[in-house]
Amino acid sequence: MERRYQWCGITLANSVKASSSGAALELVNIRKEFPGFTAIEDLDLKINAGEFFALLGPSGCGKTTTLRIVAGLETPTSGRVFLGGEDITDTKPHQRAVNTVFQSYALFPHMTVLDNVAFGLRQRKVDEPLKKAQDALALVELSHLADRRPQQLSGGQQQRVALARAIVNRPSLLLLDEPLGALDLKLRRQMQIELKAIQIEVGLTFLHVTHDQEEAMDMADTVAVMNKGRIEQMGAPEALYDRPKTAFVSKFLGQSNLFVGDVVETNDSAVSINLHGNKITVPVARAEKTAGKIAVGVRPEKVQFHESAPAAAAGQNILGPGEIIDIRFTGVSNQYLIEIPQVGSVTVFAQNVGKSPVVELGAQVWVSFKVEHAFGLADLPVGTEED
Amino acid sequence: MAIAGFSGGTAKGSSKRNSKGASKSALKGDRKGAIVAGILLIPGLLYLALFFLTPLVQLVVTALESPDASGAIGAYVYDFNVQNFADVAVKYSLQIFRSFGYAFLATIFALLISYPLAYFVGVKVRRWPLLQRMTLVLVIAPFFISFLLRTVAWKQLLSVGSPLLGVLQNIGLVPHDGYFIGTPAAVVFGLTYNFIPFMTLPLFTTLERLDGRLIEAGADLYANPFKVFTKITLPLSMPGVVSGTLLTFIPIAGDYVNASRDFLGSSDTSMIGNMVDQDFLSNQNYPYASALSVLLMATILILVSIYVRRAGTEELL
Numbered sequence A: 001m002e003r004r005y006q007w008c009g010i011t012l013a014n015s016v017k018a019s020s021s022g023a024a025l026e027l028v029n030i031r032k033e034f035p036g037f038t039a040i041e042d043l044d045l046k047i048n049a050g051e052f053f054a055l056l057g058p059s060g061c062g063k064t065t066t067l068r069i070v071a072g073l074e075t076p077t078s079g080r081v082f083l084g085g086e087d088i089t090d091t092k093p094h095q096r097a098v099n100t101v102f103q104s105y106a107l108f109p110h111m112t113v114l115d116n117v118a119f120g121l122r123q124r125k126v127d128e129p130l131k132k133a134q135d136a137l138a139l140v141e142l143s144h145l146a147d148r149r150p151q152q153l154s155g156g157q158q159q160r161v162a163l164a165r166a167i168v169n170r171p172s173l174l175l176l177d178e179p180l181g182a183l184d185l186k187l188r189r190q191m192q193i194e195l196k197a198i199q200i201e202v203g204l205t206f207l208h209v210t211h212d213q214e215e216a217m218d219m220a221d222t223v224a225v226m227n228k229g230r231i232e233q234m235g236a237p238e239a240l241y242d243r244p245k246t247a248f249v250s251k252f253l254g255q256s257n258l259f260v261g262d263v264v265e266t267n268d269s270a271v272s273i274n275l276h277g278n279k280i281t282v283p284v285a286r287a288e289k290t291a292g293k294i295a296v297g298v299r300p301e302k303v304q305f306h307e308s309a310p311a312a313a314a315g316q317n318i319l320g321p322g323e324i325i326d327i328r329f330t331g332v333s334n335q336y337l338i339e340i341p342q343v344g345s346v347t348v349f350a351q352n353v354g355k356s357p358v359v360e361l362g363a364q365v366w367v368s369f370k371v372e373h374a375f376g377l378a379d380l381p382v383g384t385e386e387d
Numbered sequence B: 001m002a003i004a005g006f007s008g009g010t011a012k013g014s015s016k017r018n019s020k021g022a023s024k025s026a027l028k029g030d031r032k033g034a035i036v037a038g039i040l041l042i043p044g045l046l047y048l049a050l051f052f053l054t055p056l057v058q059l060v061v062t063a064l065e066s067p068d069a070s071g072a073i074g075a076y077v078y079d080f081n082v083q084n085f086a087d088v089a090v091k092y093s094l095q096i097f098r099s100f101g102y103a104f105l106a107t108i109f110a111l112l113i114s115y116p117l118a119y120f121v122g123v124k125v126r127r128w129p130l131l132q133r134m135t136l137v138l139v140i141a142p143f144f145i146s147f148l149l150r151t152v153a154w155k156q157l158l159s160v161g162s163p164l165l166g167v168l169q170n171i172g173l174v175p176h177d178g179y180f181i182g183t184p185a186a187v188v189f190g191l192t193y194n195f196i197p198f199m200t201l202p203l204f205t206t207l208e209r210l211d212g213r214l215i216e217a218g219a220d221l222y223a224n225p226f227k228v229f230t231k232i233t234l235p236l237s238m239p240g241v242v243s244g245t246l247l248t249f250i251p252i253a254g255d256y257v258n259a260s261r262d263f264l265g266s267s268d269t270s271m272i273g274n275m276v277d278q279d280f281l282s283n284q285n286y287p288y289a290s291a292l293s294v295l296l297m298a299t300i301l302i303l304v305s306i307y308v309r310r311a312g313t314e315e316l317l
């Protein structure tokens, strides 16, 4: 899988290895402490070769620090970094077949766009650096700006130069640190599509850092949700959305209704909790915990509401009655906020296809959702302490 | 030159400010702004006319004078005697060569010493602002003491019989029966030492602003530390290198303290400044002294313009 790079006929002993295809990355037990602050705690991560991996988390959770450790710009306090099966923890940044698209782009202001892109190739003494740099610029559709200085480019153009400058080296692993953060929504969506297309075209391993959950879900094969220096959950975007395992993930990746109650019954197939007299059931296979106080969640679009009490049925969780306290029309769907005494507020998304009952603010309603759509979390939402 | 540059900057700055304010009340505001700028410029222009232009004209006029027919010492008449320039160029060719040679060497040494120093203060200790300020003060502190005093002190420290010279002799830098004061090496040493702050400070200001993220980007793009320095750090600090070398080379070429017999030099180390001094004060040969001064000025001007063109930083001029 890891071929010595083809562009250079000779392979010097200490020259950087680069592959035409991506390499796998593995972080084992990484910990990073800054004076008086632990930025990353016991982080384990495995990215397969050729995968588009997104690291998703709120600002300040340690995403950039993680990337910097992989790039070699920061030394982990403990833990190891493996690239293509090889331990690279102690190698210098310039010896790693890894390139970064920096959050700030970090383009060299004293060089033209073309020289910026050719920089890495020249350092490795690759043949025809300028021609390859031209090709990379063509890939990001910036050939016409090759002779400009980076300062003369717009934010979006600079971002694409930064991308070309990294990709042209065909690194085993490409690190992208919120590269689309500075772009407006339209350009951002467009660049997401381009980026994904480029990744498929060149077949590199991408480690993409973002705080935009839609971006992560859209582009990545695998998403890892990071919070306070730890990875909370990792998996395919659909799996993560369908079955979040922690309160943080359930709220950060889309929206969730969470109900906290005590487990009253557990059998082979289901766990039931008591919520001030209301019973909510979740399949055992979808519950992280089966005893004590647990949080059960459901996505707002999986919840229906009814103007009269629905008949109790197996496989249905029913709550109510409650009162509609807010209605928002967001175009394709309506968003209802229903306050149910003893239970709390429940958000319901109903598609605007004329099937939902027409209700007014203040109307009395019941809500229901399928047991199979519920998920049981490993922890409790902030503010509902274990007792 | 520095003064000219300063006034140029003022004019540019003020007209820029105007054009911004003038965007609304178009022409009228523009006019008014121009008048205000003109008024603000008057003191500067007067100052330049009085203390820069007048002496300059006086200098050139003197440089063209011929000896009085009476032949009395120090008596000259107005003339257009271009021969003076040729005379001094030949008579003082050795000192002219020496001046620029010493200036060149001292500038190189000052650059080699100052760059690591400025890099350390501006980049390495950046994370600790207090330490940064302290190291900067340490670099400049010796220069709070008078230039002459420090140079005399070096003369004492390095004169025959001093322990420091003994050390230099013991490690073989100076022969055992040799001396140091009065040699070209001593003069270059003194020049280098005395002008180091003029090199360090401009270097410090550019290196202080050096974006560390660009260094990291270089390393990320396979450049080893040496390549990072030559391809990124050095090119980005060129403005500091250019202004630092100008600020040292120009005054060093005209310096006459270090090379004089009273300080670190001897009659074998005389520079242009010492000859001007001698012609003006001892020989009372005012036309020669003036012609030599004008020659020095013109040569520096030519060298500096070539240098700045080459360095690609015309905006400094």
Ligand SMILES: Nc1ncnc2c1ncn2[C@@H]1O[C@H](COP(=O)(O)OP(=O)(O)O)[C@@H](O)[C@H]1O
Pocket: A034, A035, A037, A039, A057, A058, A059, A060, A061, A062, A063, A064, A065, A066
């Ligand atoms: N050099 C440093 N010294 C001290 N704290 C740091 C340093 N770099 C980052 N941090 C802290 O580590 C945390 C994670 O930072 P970062 O990885 O940049 O977050 P993200 O990229 O997810 O927004 C932040 O709280 C930040 O303040």
Ligand SMILES: [Mg+2]
Pocket: A063, A064, A065, A103, A177, A178
């Ligand atoms: Mg960041």
